[in-house]
Amino acid sequence: DSGVTQTPKHLITATGQRVTLRCSPRSGDLSVYWYQQSLDQGLQFLIQYYNGEERAKGNILERFSAQQFPDLHSELNLSSLELGDSALYFCASSHLEAGELFFGEGSRLTVL
Amino acid sequence: AQSVSQHNHHVILSEAASLELGCNYSYGGTVNLFWYVQYPGQHLQLLLKYFSGDPLVKGIKGFEAEFIKSKFSFNLRKPSVQWSDTAEYFCAVTTFSGSARQLTFGSGTQLTVLP
Numbered sequence: 294d295s296g297v298t299q300t301p302k303h304l305i306t307a308t309g310q311r312v313t314l315r316c317s318p319r320s321g322d323l324s325v326y327w328y329q330q331s332l333d334q335g336l337q338f339l340i341q342y343y344n345g346e347e348r349a350k351g352n353i354l355e356r357f358s359a360q361q362f363p364d365l366h367s368e369l370n371l372s373s374l375e376l377g378d379s380a381l382y383f384c385a386s387s388h389l390e391a392g393e394l395f396f397g398e399g400s401r402l403t404v405l
Numbered sequence: 406a407q408s409v410s411q412h413n414h415h416v417i418l419s420e421a422a423s424l425e426l427g428c429n430y431s432y433g434g435t436v437n438l439f440w441y442v443q444y445p446g447q448h449l450q451l452l453l454k455y456f457s458g459d460p461l462v463k464g465i466k467g468f469e470a471e472f473i474k475s476k477f478s479f480n481l482r483k484p485s486v487q488w489s490d491t492a493e494y495f496c497a498v499t500t501f502s503g504s505a506r507q508l509t510f511g512s513g514t515q516l517t518v519l520p
Binding site: 295328338 | 499507
């Protein structure tokens with residue numbers, strides 16, 4: 294158990310819908326990272342937060358947004374969903390910005 | 406922009422064979438280096454890391470990696486693989502530029518160990 298909690302574990306929804314994925318980092322970790330993993334794109338970095346502030350942005354679509362709250366949990370919002378958004382979404386946290394990442398179990402999103 | 410290359414996309418070995426997975430990065434400054442493993446159906450877990458000091462790093466489950474600065478490489482090795490090592494392996498590099506930190510993952514290498 295990495296100490297990073299992600300909910301929901303599985304989510305099935307329809308195209309055009311909106312979903313929210315939630316991540317609770319390890320106790321004491323200030324950095325939260327979101328990654329998308331799909332068969333054709335591999336592991337793609339989406340966005341990173343550090344203590345509530347956005348620190349880095351990767352290949353995150355405009356339909357996607359995220360935030361980190363004062364209690365350090367983070368949410369990833371995916372809207373106007375398309376079939377291609379079906380993937381495993383991982384959250385990871387780290388204590389130091391350049392330190393090792395601890396990954397959650399992931400949220401598997403299926404868009405039908 | 407920095408990049409991380411894992412040239413082997415899929416490696417197939419028999420049990421007891423030796424393993425070496427390549428990882429090269431393109432950045433001339435200070436780096437932190439990592440290898441992560443993802444077993445089937447699971448999340449990524451840290452195998453080993455290098456921040457500074459001895460360039461030969463030992464990790465969990467008998468894995469080790471060597472940082473060769475002149476070659477911008479951080480190859481992962483294991484002298485004798487087991488069937489349970491079947492997994493996807495990711496190299497990752499954190500680069501430092503002023504106050505900015507950027508973590509970049511390689512595309513991964515799928516290792517299949519045949520019993």
